[in-house]
Amino acid sequence: MPELAYLNGVIRPINETYVPIEDRGYQFGDAVYEFIASYNGKLFCLQEHLDRLEKSMEGLSFPKVDRKFIQNAIDELFEKAGMARAGLYIQISRGVAPRDHAWAKDIKLQIIMTIKNVIELDSKIRDQGIDIITVQDERWSNCDIKTVQILFNAMAKQKAKDQGAFDAIFISKDGIVREGTSSNFFLVKDGGLITHPLTKNILPGITRMVVMDLARNLGIKAEEKFLSKTDLFSAEEAFLTGTVTEILGIKTIDGVPIGKGKPGEITQKLYRALREKAE
Ligand code: PDD
Numbered sequence: 001m002p003e004l005a006y007l008n009g010v011i012r013p014i015n016e017t018y019v020p021i022e023d024r025g026y027q028f029g030d031a032v033y034e035f036i037a038s039y040n041g042k043l044f045c046l047q048e049h050l051d052r053l054e055k056s057m058e059g060l061s062f063p064k065v066d067r068k069f070i071q072n073a074i075d076e077l078f079e080k081a082g083m084a085r086a087g088l089y090i091q092i093s094r095g096v097a098p099r100d101h102a103w104a105k106d107i108k109l110q111i112i113m114t115i116k117n118v119i120e121l122d123s124k125i126r127d128q129g130i131d132i133i134t135v136q137d138e139r140w141s142n143c144d145i146k147t148v149q150i151l152f153n154a155m156a157k158q159k160a161k162d163q164g165a166f167d168a169i170f171i172s173k174d175g176i177v178r179e180g181t182s183s184n185f186f187l188v189k190d191g192g193l194i195t196h197p198l199t200k201n202i203l204p205g206i207t208r209m210v211v212m213d214l215a216r217n218l219g220i221k222a223e224e225k226f227l228s229k230t231d232l233f234s235a236e237e238a239f240l241t242g243t244v245t246e247i248l249g250i251k252t253i254d255g256v257p258i259g260k261g262k263p264g265e266i267t268q269k270l271y272r273a274l275r276e277k278a279e
Contacts, residue, residue, distance in 0.1 A: 006113035025093030029149035032056035059145035129251030130166035137170035183242035184208040192221030207241040237264030247271040
């Protein structure tokens, strides 16, 4: 099956699908999104992604959409594509209207989706761990809403790549470690996990939540605490979590080795537990 796109109820190949030029998602970043992955033909944590999508829509004062309607649309595209290991992207914009900052009351939401096969990360990268850099967080103050306004995230990821690193993590102006460009950040200290509390400065990651549960089930302490940049360099292990990233061990931060300079035992244990749960 080719990669498919869904546009307001119509499913066609991606390269034959076009969004109108006056879509507010395109002109104002006035849209929310989710990225959901499947394992063995089953979408992982679909309900949790739908919960977050609803919260994001509420955060931008979008009108409510019947959850069943969205779920049916997702199911239809997923079944049609017939991909065992799919990455499904759903974006809902406020709608299409002549360009104006304010919007009319009768504007209609636009729902688009794409579905593609997931390209698994090279297992060598996973085994050896990644190099990451730190970048000052200059994003807006509602990072808990999953909007398509992720230009600063894209620029930070590109900066990392340009420097030969794999990714970047955001550090606030006052030195607090926030999250990755498309992932949450965890550190291991005294054998337990520490990650940023759920505030408006980070996205409430679904994988983050799953990892906290897995850790507790495995008898690993998991805490939500603010970490400063200096805490990074005394960590035993560090990793990123996300739907695409899954759990990815960190080798160095700003060129400084973390722990033994490769993904640690806890990182690997959690990765295996995540795959087991998802598959
Ligand atoms: N990004 N933080 C940010 C800024 C993100 O963009 C993401 C996910 C996460 C992790 O969330 P989750 O575990 O629910 O995937 C954290 C998706 C994958 C993306 O942008 O495609």
